[in-house]
Amino acid sequence: MSFETLSQTVIKGDMQAAAELTRKALDDGADAQQILDQGLIAAMDVVGRKFAEGAMFVPQMLRSAKTMQQCVEVLKPHFQGAGMTTKGTIILGTVKGDLHDIGKNLVAMMLEGAGFRIVDLGVDVSPAAFVEAVAKENGQIVGMSALLSTTMPAMAETITALTTAGHRETVKIMIGGAPVTADYATSVGADCYAPDAGSAVTEAKRLLDV
Amino acid sequence: MKKPPKIKKKKRPLRTPPATGAKKSLWLNVLPDDLWIRVKYGVTIYEALRKTTLDLDTECNGLGTCGKCKIKVITPIGPPDRQEQRLLSSEELDQGIRLACRTPIRKDLVVFSDTQRDPTELFQILKHGQTQDIALDPLLDRIPVLVPPPDLQTAASDFHRLRSVLGASRDNLKITHGCLSTLYADLRATEFRGEALLHRECMLAWSPVGSPNGRYGVIFDIGTTTLVGKLIDLDQGVEKGVISRLNAQTRFGSNIISRIQYLRDTKNGLRRLRRLLLNDLNAILRRLARAGGIEPHHIFVAVAAGNTTMQHLLLGLDPSGIAEAPFAPVITEGVTFPTQKVGLELHPDAMLYVMPAKSGYIGGDLISFILASGAADQETELVLGLDLGTNGEIFLGNGRRLLTCSAAAGPALEGARIQHGMIAKSGAIESVRGLEGELRYNVIGNIKPKGLCGSGLVDLAAVLLHHGVLDAEGVLGHHGRDTEFELLPARLAPRPRSEVMDFVVATPEESFDGRTIKLLQNDIRELQLAKGAVAAAVQLLMDEMGVTVDRIDRVCMAGALGNYVNPLSAMRIGMLPFLDPAKIVSMGNAAATGATLALISKAQWQRANAIADLADHVELSLHPGFYEAFIAAMDFPDRNVW
The missing domain is CATH 3.30.420.480 (Domain of unknown function (DUF4445))
Known part of the structure; x- marks a missing residue:
């Protein structure tokens, strides 16, 4: 069964039509997990790629993400047993002293669209709060955002805190934000740098090998 | 593409903020250190440079006889005059060398001078602001006084006699040690007739009549x-x-x-x-x-x-x-x-x-802007003020209620983070129009373009939207709204193996240094973020105030971009809300104007402090509606203003 039309509808962000198509696919006997993987997540892959090269922008990406969420709501009752499988758990937050929300939210939305489970700690998140969330939520990736060059050092502090707490071996670290660079990521001992929400998905998949 | 047609001065509103009253004045841009000088039409380069720190060689002091004041004129101008032909070699003339004293300035000029100079001093664009009529009452009082000579009857001290002639209101007058230490000689040297310089309740100096002290x-x-x-x-x-x-x-x-x-x-x-x-x-x-x-x-x-x-x-x-x-x-x-x-x-x-500030990001410059705008002096008109530079600071209100906020307008508006962006200096495209299907632009200094500055970028986006080369979602491409304009779409440059297109602003032949000047798809995205932040901030202030855009009576613009951006273009791209352009006023250097008002009037200084107390600071990053408003404001309006 092909989910090409559904994918295109999600990319366009037509919520009603996409939900309709999802229902139809279920009626036609398609498997919910298959619709999710081949229809919805595949569509969000395209959206992420288009976003990274500038062919799509924030409002359109959000529209697609919301469309996908609608479709997921339709699918939810149809998952067998354990429910949806996720690609892994990612702890996200904007670091201490920094209140910038939007970029981090876009990353959360795209990662969610790609099939990850997201624990969003919000903004002004202390190193201790990151450490606590990793332990409690069994996070596999910690994603940190900073939009001010003066708050970037909090990324290093958080990584130190994770190391001290003994989590550094089990958790991967991804960082991003306007003043952040790949070199900076290397210098503070992060595992990778993601320049935008689309790349965050690619990098997260690479880090967890999924 | 043809060179843009010559534009008469009065058709160049972008360089001349209407409120400054600067008429018939032109720019002289001196390279290599980018000195900007506002000059009257017709004065010579020599006369213009004499007012600066540049020291041109001269022996004849501008008579045109010594041939020393050589300068390279980069903007194409008319033929050299007889004196120049006599005093300059043909090689020099070929290189564009002229005599500064023989070259009148009849249009904006770019010249090159390699004489010694202070490398950092430059005359900037935003020097003049609007001023209001206010009663003079400077922060420094200068009071003419005739002090009675000392007399044996009372044997009153010099300071005591001085204080008593200043009147009962100055009974608590104090005096600085510096002033006091020379008072004896100063009073006698002026035969007790002079001016007392007072700051609040303290005397700072005794000055002879007509001296520049404290003037x-x-x-x-x-x-x-x-x-x-x-x-x-x-x-x-x-x-x-x-x-x-x-x-x-x-x-x-x-x-x-x-x-x-x-x-x-x-x-x-x-x-x-x-x-x-x-x-x-x-x-x-x-x-x-x-x-x-x-x-x-x-x-x-x-x-x-x-x-x-x-x-x-x-x-x-x-x-x-x-x-x-x-x-x-x-x-x-x-x-x-x-x-x-x-x-x-x-x-x-x-x-x-x-000057008083309101918060970490609402500084004394914004308070000065509010003061200069007069917004807080009344309670009937609703005034929106935008100070647009690297950061955007915005206020809305009047003397009854005043809201302020700061929006990270983003470096896009000052040319940073734009591939061929630059600050507003020589070679920057400062305004763009679409004419008969082609692109027409004005370049600062009348030379071939090197890049785009903020006002040029906003104009260009507006023109592209108008001609269907850019769509409301911000995608460059053939959206074909206007079939009669076929030349603009021809400037779209597809990227290899990608659906993304860029826009060629100037081909290597059209540009200053033989490079292609492009507006990249990603540049449009940067612009969308910047203008979206400004528009969202304005929207949130209006929501907070509980008003819609039609309630705004006046819009004051300040800052590097605020003064030069074409209001219609700013509306077309959705940076400003749609309103009657007649409501928009350019304020020039509003921070300087506000500071000047405070300097020449104690009441205005008090008012500045009252404004800082009155103003409410709206922190956008904490505002629950900002996220939604920002994203909603990123798209371009699907509506033409022309």
């Missing part, structure tokens, strides 16, 4: 990028001189966050930044004094306005708190200190006023 005050607009000083005649309330220069701190970062990072990471960083600032301001002071024919020690009062961080640096206060949440500065109140304590080289007893 002038200065104001400083201490911007992150540019420092402007003005010499103000306190007797007439008029501007006698303006000097500006690049802030030497820019070598430690172009924005305040990077400055703060520098001072946190560097030993004595705060002291160094402060020292650089004081060196700049003292150099401006010396030049201003020279322009006014006085000495710096004749000046007794100064007012400074800047963003909160720059005001902190001037006073030697650590601004680190501003760089991260919760963004708390050391002080926001308007303050007064002896200039000697601050490190400004005026009269030893002179006083410095620093």
